[in-house]
Amino acid sequence: MSNRAYKVFIVDDDPSSRLVSSFCFKSAEFEVVQLESGEACLAALDQVPDIVLLDIEMPGLDGVTTCKAIREAGLMSTQVIFVSVRNDLETRLRAYDAGGNDYIVKPVLPDELEPKVAVAKHVLEQQRELEERVEQASSIAFSAMSSAAELGTVLHFLQSSFASHSVAGLNAALADALNQYGVEYILELRAGGESVCFSGQGAATQLEKSILEHVRLMDRIFQFHDRMVINYPSITLLVHGLPIEDETRLGRMRDNLALLVEGADSRLKALSGQVLLSRQARGIGDAAIRLSAALEVIEQEQATLRLNALCVMDTFIAELERSFVHLGLSERQEALLSDMARKAAAQVGGVLSQGRTTTDHLHEVGQSLRHLHAEH
Incomplete structure (x- = not known):
């Protein structure tokens, strides 16, 4: 970099x-x-x-x-x-x-x-990373004119891979490149927490999947006879039918196949990031919906609570004032008690109104979540 x-x-x-x-x-x-x-x-x-x-x-x-x-x-x-x-x-x-x-x-x-x-x-x-990869690929192409066709396959794949926006699309680009090398293959592509296995004939069989599970544990690049395994964090490729009788061509193919897999690994990492962002965006959207629903319930409960509390306070004040005739209080004492009761009722109403401020803040949070989800 x-x-x-x-x-x-x-x-x-x-x-x-x-x-x-x-x-x-x-x-x-x-x-x-x-x-x-x-x-x-x-x-x-x-x-x-x-x-x-x-x-x-x-x-x-x-x-x-x-x-x-x-x-x-x-x-x-x-x-x-x-x-x-x-x-x-x-x-x-x-x-x-x-x-x-x-x-x-x-x-x-x-x-x-x-x-x-x-x-x-x-x-x-x-x-910059893409530019450097293109520069590296171009340098290889100019230094090995005899392998121009094979390097052209690599360059075409790199271009196609960045135009691929799904694992299936990337597999199609890889299949096209590998077919031009004339090799049989099975591969596993890992992105977004999921893995998909393919072969030269389409979806991998259960036996081919079991083989991939074993070779995934091998070294980054491992060759045995006319077979070779290439492992990267997001991809495992097993090819067979390598030209072991032509050491020069075999060397070029090892290098070019490694470049293909490295390019595919980079693209799969990008796709995983896109999947993660999509999941996060959906999570934000779901959270905003749940928050809005919860706020509606809270506001309804707060409205009922305020109404019930005010009714209770009004009933209490009315009963208090009716009881004055039996308490033998002076007018000044009755007025003092009535004033204290009404002040208490006003304080209760003020306390209950504070819940509105909280729900207003939560509404602002919900609006922010919706804006963030819309940006994704």
Whole structure:
């Protein structure tokens, strides 16, 4: 993985806002450039920023127009995080249509900005990793022209794998590559806590699955006669029919098959992450639904409790005042007792009303959960 610092543009016409935002980029892994306008940002694009923290409300070119120009300039991998005083859907949709990657509402707080920067870094790291893998594959291709066709199979698979959004799709890309090598195979793909076994003829048989269970415990790469096992955390591949009579071609095939499996393993890890995010999003949605249902029950119970309590206090005060004729109290004593009873009733009502504040806070939590689920 490259150790190159992340180039960060902070684009805002307010110097104090730029200064506050820059506090999140103090570590050596960031190289920060502060710019006061959209025009200045576009003029500096030759520096190729990795992350752009872009204010929307600026004189001259606003943030949305600036983002469109960034994308039109070919900087599609640059992570654009919009900053705005607005928190309405229309502004967010404009930011999305312009090619933005994230959105944060002013004032910018480190606790809110740092997680968004972490997400942007993760995306950039994946892009750098992909670029480095492509560079490595290209280097191999140029250094071994005699194996151009076999390396072409590897490169085609890597391209196809990143276009695959399911285990079945990745298996289809792997099957196409392995068939071009003319070998028989069985493999196990593991993603999202589940495993699926395939062979060159389709779904693996029970016997083939039992074989995979045993070879999964072998070394990373293990060859015996014309068979070879390749193990990675997310994939196990067993091939047979290797050209053991041609040592040179056999060596190339070992290397290329290892590259195929390593690329498949990387893609399976990404798919596992997507599955996890989907599960988390569903969990958030379910939690929001359960919270809303619980709040409805709580509010109904609180309303009934308030009503019953007030009725009890009213009945108590009425009975207390009716009992005065039998207690032989002075008018001043009766008035004092009535006043004390009414104050107590008011205090009870106040205590019961505090529950509304709690439910209001819980409603805000539920709304936040729904927004988070919608973002996924």
